[in-house]
Every structure is written in structure tokens, then in C-alpha cells.
Amino acid sequence: MGCCLVFESVILSFNNLQGVISGAIGNLTSLIRLDMSHNQLEGKIATSLGKLCKLKRIDLSYNKFGGEVAEDFKIFSQCMLDGLESMSLENNYHGGQFPNELDQFKNLSFLSLQNNFIFGPIPKSMKRLSSLTWLDVSYNHLNGLLPESLGQLAKLETLDLSYNHLNGTLPESLGQLAKLGTLDLSYNHLNGTLPESLGKLVRLNYLDVSHNLMKGVVSEIHFANLTRLSYLDGSGNNLTLKVRDAWIPTFQVRALTLASWQLGPQFPSWLQYQGQLETLDIANTGISDSIPQWFWPKISNLGRLNLSHNQICGEIPRKFDVVQEVDLSFNNFKGLLPFFSFTLKFLDLSNNSFVGSIYHTLCGRIREPNSLYILNLGNNNLSGWIPNCWMNWPYLQVLNLENNNLMGTIPHSIGHLASLKSLHLRHNSLSGKLPQSLQNCTELVLIDLSGNAFIGGIPTWMGNSFWQLMVLNLRSNKFQGGIPYELCGLSSLQILDLAHTNLSKLVPKCFNNFMAMAKRQNSSGLISYAPSPTAGVPEKAFLVTKGREVEYSTTLKLVVSMDLSENNLSGEIPKGLTRLVGLHSVNLSRNHFTGKIPENIGDMEQLESLDLSLNKLCGEIPLSMSSLTFLSHLNLSYNNLTGRVPLSTQLQSLEISSFVGNKLC
Numbered sequence: 001m002g003c004c005l006v007f008e009s010v011i012l013s014f015n016n017l018q019g020v021i022s023g024a025i026g027n028l029t030s031l032i033r034l035d036m037s038h039n040q041l042e043g044k045i046a047t048s049l050g051k052l053c054k055l056k057r058i059d060l061s062y063n064k065f066g067g068e069v070a071e072d073f074k075i076f077s078q079c080m081l082d083g084l085e086s087m088s089l090e091n092n093y094h095g096g097q098f099p100n101e102l103d104q105f106k107n108l109s110f111l112s113l114q115n116n117f118i119f120g121p122i123p124k125s126m127k128r129l130s131s132l133t134w135l136d137v138s139y140n141h142l143n144g145l146l147p148e149s150l151g152q153l154a155k156l157e158t159l160d161l162s163y164n165h166l167n168g169t170l171p172e173s174l175g176q177l178a179k180l181g182t183l184d185l186s187y188n189h190l191n192g193t194l195p196e197s198l199g200k201l202v203r204l205n206y207l208d209v210s211h212n213l214m215k216g217v218v219s220e221i222h223f224a225n226l227t228r229l230s231y232l233d234g235s236g237n238n239l240t241l242k243v244r245d246a247w248i249p250t251f252q253v254r255a256l257t258l259a260s261w262q263l264g265p266q267f268p269s270w271l272q273y274q275g276q277l278e279t280l281d282i283a284n285t286g287i288s289d290s291i292p293q294w295f296w297p298k299i300s301n302l303g304r305l306n307l308s309h310n311q312i313c314g315e316i317p318r319k320f321d322v323v324q325e326v327d328l329s330f331n332n333f334k335g336l337l338p339f340f341s342f343t344l345k346f347l348d349l350s351n352n353s354f355v356g357s358i359y360h361t362l363c364g365r366i367r368e369p370n371s372l373y374i375l376n377l378g379n380n381n382l383s384g385w386i387p388n389c390w391m392n393w394p395y396l397q398v399l400n401l402e403n404n405n406l407m408g409t410i411p412h413s414i415g416h417l418a419s420l421k422s423l424h425l426r427h428n429s430l431s432g433k434l435p436q437s438l439q440n441c442t443e444l445v446l447i448d449l450s451g452n453a454f455i456g457g458i459p460t461w462m463g464n465s466f467w468q469l470m471v472l473n474l475r476s477n478k479f480q481g482g483i484p485y486e487l488c489g490l491s492s493l494q495i496l497d498l499a500h501t502n503l504s505k506l507v508p509k510c511f512n513n514f515m516a517m518a519k520r521q522n523s524s525g526l527i528s529y530a531p532s533p534t535a536g537v538p539e540k541a542f543l544v545t546k547g548r549e550v551e552y553s554t555t556l557k558l559v560v561s562m563d564l565s566e567n568n569l570s571g572e573i574p575k576g577l578t579r580l581v582g583l584h585s586v587n588l589s590r591n592h593f594t595g596k597i598p599e600n601i602g603d604m605e606q607l608e609s610l611d612l613s614l615n616k617l618c619g620e621i622p623l624s625m626s627s628l629t630f631l632s633h634l635n636l637s638y639n640n641l642t643g644r645v646p647l648s649t650q651l652q653s654l655e656i657s658s659f660v661g662n663k664l665c
Contacts, residue, residue, distance in 0.1 A: 036059070146171050
């Protein structure tokens with residue numbers, strides 16, 4: 001007697017399967033469930049799948065399948081129109097237009113096409129999917145308007161269309177989705193205001209319309225029946241919330257993010273009725289009030305608090321118990337710094353008016369190593385010495401104390417910050433020599449010590465320790481001696497500013513070893529450091545270019561510059577400098593350079609700004625300089641240059657002041 005195996009379920013997920021689906025799978029005609037998710041399968045979906053007429057659930061997500069998504073649905077429509085209930089094709093490479101054939105699957109209740117390359121509008125025929133409870137087409141390229149017919153999907157519980165290119169206004173018909181619990185329309189181009197009909201969604205738990213182009217007024221009506229709402233994110237829109245002073249919301253949210261809304265000028269009194277908050281972000285909301293006393297006890301359970309970019313005034317409590325992230329930057333807070341939780345990972349109190357010492361905040365309640373990743377106290381009125389207790393901050397990646405009134409030396413314990421990537425101490429009154437222990441911070445990507453009174457020579461160990469360093473700014477200090485040869489070991493350096501630092505002697509000939517400056521296309525990782533998805537901090541640097549100080553942040557990774565101006569450097573300009581063809585800005589002015597301008601200076605095709613003024617350069621301007629087509633700022637004034645200015649549209653368009661103080665024709 002023979003026998004055969006009859007499979008109703010085949011589950012092969014998480015097996016690292018590769019290649020294509022075998023056509024033999026079509027022989028499993030009794031199959032009800034097929035799960036081949038989380039593998040490395042590729043190519044088009046096998047046409048033999050169309051023979052599986054009893055199939056109800058299919059999951060091919062997290063593979064490398066490609067092809068037109070409409071063709072895939074034609075395969076499934078051969079004999080599954082009435083049976084198929086769940087389909088997941090997310091995280092593949094499916095393309096083409098959103099399929100019109102979709103409406104034929106009468107019993108389809110779950111559909112996920114997330115993270116593919118599907119484009120085009122959402123078809124109006126979607127209304128025929130009367131059994132649909134879950135629809136996720138996020139992270140695609142959908143465009144066009146949201147059809148009114150979406151409101152006829154009466155059983156829909158989850159609708160996620162985030163990260164697409166949808167435009168137009170939200171249809172009023174969304175208010176008809178009585179069973180809807182999750183609505184995510186974030187990161188699109190939707191405009192208009194929120195429809196009042198959203199207030200009818202009594203089961204709505206999660207609402208995210210953030211990062212669109214919405215404007216207009218949101219009122220109490222919008223939240224009238226949202227008693228189950230626990231997550232609300234409308235940030236990145238230009239909406240105005242207008243409610244009564246005595247308004248008591250019907251909801252108790254855990255996460256509330258309304259950044260860039262207009263909530264002020266008074267601090268929102270309705271927040272006192274939110275007793276379950278874990279995340280609160282009302283940054284840039286036009287609040288110019290002081291914080292009421294009832295607020296501080298409310299934040300004891302908060303994981304994240306962001307009140308930045310308002311004009312909030314007053315003092316904050318000495319004890320601060322927010323668990324993970326605090327951003328109060330760009331306000332008018334004053335008084336002493338607080339004590340804060342040892343579980344805190346992100347603290348930004350910059351751009352306020354805090355005063356006094358930072359000792360009690362950093363060292364006053366030490367019991368165990370702190371978990372802080374990012375500390376920004378810059379742009380305040382803090383004073384005193386930098387405390388010597390950095391051994392308790394082993395996870396710190398970003399330390400910003402710039403633009404305060406700090407004095408004394410950098411403490412030796414700074415060397416315990418083995419994870420430090422970014423050090424901002426600019427514009428204080430710090431002095432003394434740089435501590436040798438700093439060389440232990442081998443992860444440093446940015447160092448800005450400008451505008452202080454540091455002395456001694458530039459340490460030779462910098463070139464050996466900081467192999468990842470991209471920005472070195474020692475501008476306006478009181479160093480002695482020359483530029484150490486070892487500095488040429490900084491092969492990742494893109495920005496070097498040693499201007500006005502009292503340096504003398506010759507410039508090392510090894511400057512052509514700055515390999516990152518020798519690349520024509522630079523795209524560094526100098527963007528942000530983020531201990532969590534919600535706490536990304538874009539790196540920034542202040543650079544003097546074309547005679548003015550400019551702050552670079554999002555474009556910092558593209559900047560390549562060198563400034564050695566206002567020193568006592570002598571000798572000839574190293575010819576190797578012209579090999580740094582990625583440089584955008586070079587300033588060697590106000591030194592004692594002699595000899596000729598290097599003949600190959602025209603090789604530096606990316607140059608936008610070149611300043612060689614107030615030196616003792618002689619000879620003619622090299623003809624190759626006419627090749628510098630991006631040059632918008634040139635200053636060769638007050639040297640001993642002779643001959644003619646080379647002919648080029650760029651050079652002839654410059655002001656005469658670029659050449660005065662020479663013997664040029």
C-alpha cells in the first residue's frame with residue numbers, strides 16, 4: 001500500500017534560504033499556509049504558486065523578490081480570489097503601480113506591502129475589500145490623493161501609509177472607519193487641516209500625521225470621542241491648537257508629540273490632566289510662559305521631555321527625574337543647573353541663561369557610573385572650573401561646554417572618556433597645556449578648543465592617537481612653536497583650523513598626507529550621534545570662511561577647509577598642498593610666507609575661497625589659477641606679486657581689492 005504526505009502548512013522562515021522558489025511548490029495543492037519570510041530568496045515570485053487554490057495565508061516578507069507587484073497579484077488571482085485571507089510581501093523589491101486587481105480578493109483581511117518600490121495612486125476600487133482589517137503600504141512611492149472610498153473599508157483596524165508622497169487633504173470619510181485603531185500618515189505631503197470627523201474614531205489608539213504640510217486650526221471637536229488615544233504625533237506641521245482654558249481632554253496619552261504646532265503663548269494647562277505621559281515633545285510651539293508648579297511632579301515617569309526652541313522662562317527644580325532624554329535648549333531658563341537621574345542618556349540645556357558651577361551637576365551625587373551619552377551645556381553663563389570627575393561618565397560621546405565662562409585647565413580625568421567622539425570647549429577662558437590623558441580619547445571625531453588661552457606646543461601625540469579625527473579647531477589660543485610633523489598622521493582630517501595661535505617656523509612638507517582632503521568627493525559619517533531613535537544630535541562646527549564665522553551642521557560632512565592665518569609661519573608654501581584637491585577653502589593670510597605661489601594651484605579644482613594676503617610672496621600669479629572655476633573669494637593683496645592677472649571669467653569678475661598692494665597689471 002502506498003501513501004503520500006499532505007501538507008497544510010509549510011513554514012521555512014528564518015532559514016537563510018537563497019535562490020528562487022522551486023516550481024515544484026505548486027504540487028502542494030493542499031497547502032493552506034505558506035511562510036518563507038526572513039530569507040535571502042530572490043527573483044520573481046514563482047508562477048506555480050498560482051496552483052495553490054486552498055491557500056489562505058502567504059508570507060514572503062523580508063526577502064529579495066522583485067518584479068511588478070501587479071503581476072504577483074495575477075498569479076494569486078488564478079484560483080485564490082475567494083480563499084486568500086492574509087498576504088505579506090513587505091521588505092522586498094516589488095515595483096510598479098499599486099495593483100487595481102487587488103479588489104478581487106473578497107476575503108483578504110491582512111495586506112502588508114511595506115518597504116517596496118510601489119508607486120502611483122491608491123485605487124478607488126479598494127472600497128471593495130470589505131473584509132480588510134490591516135493595510136500597510138508604508139515606505140513606498142505612492143502619490144496622488146487619498147480616495148474618499150477609503151472610508152468604506154468598514155472593518156479596517158490598521159491603516160499605515162507613512163513615508164510616501166501622498167498629497168492633498170485628508171478625506172472626511174476617514175471618520176467612518178469606526179473600528180480603526182491605528183492611523184499612520186506621517187512623512188507625506190498632505191496639506192489642509194485635520195478633518196473634524198477624526199473625532200468620531202472611538203477606537204483610535206495610535207494617530208501619527210507628523211511631518212506633512214498641514215496648517216489650520218485643531219479644536220476640541222477633533223478629540224471629542226478619542227477616549228482610547230494613547231499615542232499622538234502631529235509634529236512637523238503648522239497646526240494651531242485652540243481649546244478652552246478649562247479643557248479636560250477625553251484621552252490619556254502615553255506619547256504626545258506636537259512639535260512645531262502653535263500652543264502658546266501660555267503653557268498648556270490641559271497637560272495637567274495627562275497622568276500617563278512617557279514622552280512629551282512640545283518643542284517650537286510658541287510658549288513664552290513660565291512653567292507652572294503642577295508640571296514638575298508630572299514628569300517623574302517621563303522617559304523623554306522636549307521643551308526646546310520656545311521662550312520658556314524661570315528656574316527648574318534642583319532635582320530632575322526624567323528617565324532618559326531631556327531637551328530644554330533654546331529657552332530663557334535661569335538659575336543653577338539641576339541634579340538629574342543617573343539613567344539619563346541625553347541632556348541638552350544649551351542656549352539658556354544658567355549660571356554658577358557645573359560641579360554639583362557632574363560630581364555632586366555620584367554613586368555609580370552615569371549612563372549619559374550626550375551632554376550639552378553650551379551657550380549659558382556657567383563659571384568656575386571644569387570638574388575632575390569624568391571617570392564616572394564612561395559612556396559619554398558628546399561633550400559640549402562651549403560659550404560659557406569656564407576657567408582653569410582641562411582636568412586629567414578627561415582621559416577616562418574612552419567613547420568620546422565630540423569635544424566642544426570653544427569660547428571659554430580655559431588655559432594651561434592640553435592634558436596628556438586626552439590622547440586616550442581615541443574615538444574623537446571632532447575637537448574644538450578655539451577661543452581660549454591654551455599654551456605650550458601643539459601635542460605631537462595628536463597625530464598618533466586621533467586616527468578618526470575629522471575636525472580639529474585650535475583657533476585663537478596661545479600655543480608656541482611650530483606645527484608638529486606628527487599632525488600629518490591625521491589622515492581622516494577634513495577641517496583644520498590653527499589660525500591666530502602664535503605658531504611659527506615652516507609648514508611641514510608632509511601636509512599632502514591629509515588623505516581626506518585629497519579626495520574630490522567627501523562624504524563623512526560626521527552627521528549625528530544618537531543614543532536612541534528620538535535623540536539624534538546633528539554634529540556642528542563653527543568655521544571662519546570668506547572673512548566671517550559660519551555655523552555648519554547638516555552640510556558639515558561636505559566641508560573641507562584649512563586655515564593657518566594670523567601666525568608667524570615662514571618659508572615657502574609647501575608644493576604638496578596642491579595635492580589636497582578636495583579643499584574648498586584655504587587661508588594662509590597674515591604670515592611670513594615667501595617664494596612663489598605653487599604653479600599647480602589650479603589642480604585644486606574645488607577651491608571656493610583662497611586667501612594668501614599679507615605675506616611676502618613674489619613672482620607671477622600662476623596661469624593654472626584660471627582653472628579655478630568655483631572660486632568666489634580670492635585675496636592676494638599686499639604681497640610682492642608681479643606681472644599680469646591670468647585671463648579667466650572667474651578672475652576678471654573679482655573685486656580690485658583682491659589684488660591691491662602688488663605690482664600687477
